[in-house]
Amino acid sequence: MSRPVPWIPGVLYGAVLLGGVYYAVIGPGPGAGTAVFVALLGVLIALDGRDWGLDRRRWRGRRVPAGAVFVLRALLLCAVTAVDASGLSRVLFVLVPFLGFFAYGSAVAVGLGVGCVVTLAGAFTLSVPHWHVRAEYISDLLMFALGVVLALAMAAVAVREQQARARLEGTLAQVADLSAARERNRLAREIHDSLGHHLTAIGIQLEKAEAFASLDPQASAQAVSHARWSANRALDEVRASVRTLGPESESEPAGLSRALADLVHHLDGGSRRITLEMSGVERRPLLVLYRAAQEGLTNACRHSGATEIAVHLTYDKRGARLRVVDNGSGFDAAEEGFGLTGLRERVRLAEGTVAIDSAPGGTVLTVGVPW
Structure with missing residues (x-):
């Protein structure tokens, strides 16, 4: 099974953390919501392992199923987005199809990507009246969809590179x-x-x-x-x-x-x-x-x-x-x-x-x- 590129989640977490704190400083000012936002991102960073679907973490001596770890992180992303006043944390949802590609394959990753885009459109529909005629929301949705596509493309390239490297190592061992x-x-x-x-x-x-x-x-x-x-x-x-x-x-x-x-x-x-x-x-x-x-x-x-x-x-x-x-x-x-x-x-x-x-x-x- 392929492993995800380790630095990409960290870069996104860091960018969202800096952006959210900066927005709080120049806007309404740091408060309880900012503290919760920072704490939730810290939990995500702590949980971030080598992949989302294959790690089997232990809790009280028992193995935690891989799917449970994946769902837990998805819920944490939702919580971070809910307390982020800047709205920048929505970009973290591109990690769902990106890391899902390595854990479950391309078909599941594409399904997750489509689900994320549909979920964002649904959130706009429920929270923003007539968002579909407002350029900023349409632009946000399109940029997020483009981010999902780029994340899937990057994951596909990384997987092919890892597979090629594995084949090369096998060939060198045979030689x-x-x-x-x-x-x-x-x-x-x-x-x-x-x-x-x-x-x-x-x-x-x-x-x-x-x-x-x-x-x-x-x-x-x-x-x-x-x-x-x-x-x-x-x-x-x-x-x-x-x-x-x-x-x-x-x-x-x-x-x-x-x-x-x-x-x-x-x-x-x-x-x-x-x-x-x-x-x-x-x-x-x-x-x-x-x-x-x-x-x-x-x-x-x-x-x-x-x-x-x-x-x-x-x-x-x-x-x-x-x-x-x-x-x-x-x-x-x-x-x-x-x-x-x-x-x-x-x-x-x-x-x-x-x-x-x-x-x-x-x-x-x-x-x-x-x-």
Whole structure:
């Protein structure tokens, strides 16, 4: 429910109070009627809350219905008007439709406004003979009706502004939630694609070192060296992620071709053979393809039991394309895990494409990214 503009009732009360007191001073002089007038306005100001229809005030431990509060204030307005010799307090009745708009809606507020205008015309009819041919009373009635219209228009504008503000706040909250979720997903992909790959590589190299410890000490030592390289590389990438915490492009490798060659070199060996072929001229590093190569090599080494893995990187005028081909056991599309799901999201953000062709006997991962 909308809230009324808080300063408007106070301004009207203050203006009527000053006008009534000034009229009493320059006219008949302050008296008992002036004191009652001031006291009634004080009660109205004290009762004036944030709205007329929604506040639930307590009296002797009981809740006072909103409608009773509204009627009480309307009666007080009538009492103020009755004791106000200046007649200025009639303007306060524009508060009835104005505050009713916030409490009960536009239809009720319009009805209240029409009722106030009709009531004023009726009061003139009962108290002023032939008022309808006297310009000052006709002018008063027209000005009051205009005040009611302006009060309703102001209330409508205030309500729309509050509704627009509420929608904006809701939208900003949704944007904040989406931004936080996107950042969590990005960090999750980074952890999986970077640390997950390097931990896999370390495990593979340590298994190789253990298997060749007595048969080929040199190969065992080389495997330990590769595991150490993967550990250092993982630490560097963690530091880079913590340092930037920004867009993925900020942490792209210095050169995709060189990074892939380094990656393949430290994974090759043992019971599997990994080859790398590159063609074309590299225009800029592409982290998304590097992560795709990590995901493809990790899956081939960890899950497929492949003995031959080939990585093909091609640059052309439209973009870059990466293919990771292995002769492993393949997998069912329904078994696609978090890594491939995250890769699809990463490639989608780069406006690229992903294709996976897997069957018993091998898997082909193809990723294309435009320049």
